[in-house]
Amino acid sequence: MSEDFYSALGVSRDADEDEIKRAYRKKAAEYHPDVSDDPDAEEKFKTVQKAKEVLLDDEKRQMYDQMGHDRFEEADKRGATDAGRGGGMGGGGMGGMNDIFEQFFGGGGSRSRNGPRQGSDLKTRLRIDLEDAYEGVTKQLTITRPERCPDCDGAGHPPDADSRTCSACNGQGQQTTVQQTPLGRVQQTQTCSQCGGEGTIYSETCSTCRGDGQVRNEATLQVEVPGGIRSGQTLRMDGEGAPGENGGPNGDLLVEIQIEEHELFERDGDDLRLRHPISFPQAVFGDTVEIETLDGSVEMDVPAGTQSGETFRLRGKGMPRLRRRGHGDLYVQVRIVTPDSLNDEQREALEAFAEAGGEEIDVEKGFFEKLKRSF
Known part of the structure; x- marks a missing residue:
């Protein structure tokens, strides 16, 4: 979808909040990857999600209207250092918009980078047979996925670990640089590499997750597959993706359905x-x-x-x-x-059939070959 966000939703540039919400619901229902047959449904669904998020936010909409679609998207790509988190199929994440605000308006990092963030979506495949796709079925699915560390509850360090303020960012969790770019003076804020955005350095890390806050575990889930589903369509399992950060919600699990070929039916x-x-x-x-x-x-x-x-x-x-x-x-x-062999009675009957039609055929040598060519 190359059109701007207003065109993507089918609204005018002076559309109010209610108009935008109604237009979004209509477009989202049309392009949802779980139900749409449009080959570009996933990309279109992402676009209408992003359009809704931008146009329903007064600051983002003001920036979008001033910059225009192309410059806004360029700034998004350049400034969104964690863009796309939670933005799998149908995710439509806007993970880097805080940086864009600071770049465009020259902000000083007043927006916290340490707030809750939704976890990433995960994707897997599930193979079923045609009978299951006909009836609808509940399947067990086993995946290996990241989960919040049970020993440190995702913090990455023991609860009793000593802490001190990060000297690299002075406890802000962010480091800011200023550059001159074709778009003008750009102030770019990035997560502090020393403390990972925490603003705090801890004396020790969790031995279970080695400071990551996450461990990989095997999980067995029940997947409800509706009757009539087709190969390539995706089921979304809310909250079954990667864990969120700083108390944010989990991402989703996207299950792509693959239907095995059937021996009788196409x-x-x-x-x-x-x-x-x-x-x-x-x-x-x-x-x-x-x-x-x-x-x-x-x-x-x-x-x-x-x-x-x-x-x-x-x-x-x-x-x-x-x-x-x-x-x-x-x-x-x-x-x-065509039968491979005939008994005497069948041969006589077929020979009589051929003679009745005025055909002079040697049944032993060529009658069935002619039948094959005729039918």
Whole structure:
């Protein structure tokens, strides 16, 4: 999406807060990666999320209107040193906007970098079979993920560790530099490298997490897979991602669904396709045949004179439509099967059939080859 944030939401530049919220809800429902078939849904969803966040914040909106879309995005990329935290599929994070404020308005770092921050989103894949995608299923999923250290509760140091003010940043948790850039005088504030933004240096680190505040553990989760889901679609599990920082909420876990190929059915959106063999007499005289579906067997009428390769439609026998009513259809393509061997009675009958049609065919050498070419 190359348009600016107003165009992305479909609102005018003087739109009020209520208009922006209504437009966002409409666009978010349209482009949510869990339900949208748009190949660019994930990117569009991120854009409308960011548009909403910028345009509903008076300071950010003022900066956006003054700088314009391209310069704002350039400043975001240059100044957002931790941009994208929590911004996985559908995340739309704005992690570096504090720096942008300081760059554009020449601030002195009054906004705290030590406030709560949401954890990053994690992503994994889950393979299911077509029957599971048809019925909907609850699956167990085991992942290895970062979690808050249980011994130091994410602090990175023992509770009784001695502490002192960081001399590199004077306890601010930030270090500020001033540069001249094509955008003008830029004041850039970064997290202090000595104390990691804490403003405090501790006498010892946690032996369990080695000061990271996080450990990697294996977790087993229950995933609810809705009926009708397609390969490539993503389920979001709120709060099951990486732990937040400074008391912030966890990120989310994004589960991309992969559906295994089926031995009988081919999927085409909400429709299914199936090849079904019939005999030569069934094709000539017509018959009622039993067809396998994902919901059990059903009967299908094969009319007299059916040709090999002809396709019949069974309405409502395809996949359920995700979060909508009804099912797709099942398309059955019939194939006439030529027998490998015949008994004497069958040979006589087929020879009589050929003679009745005025054909002089040596049944032993070529009749079935001609049948194959005909059907």
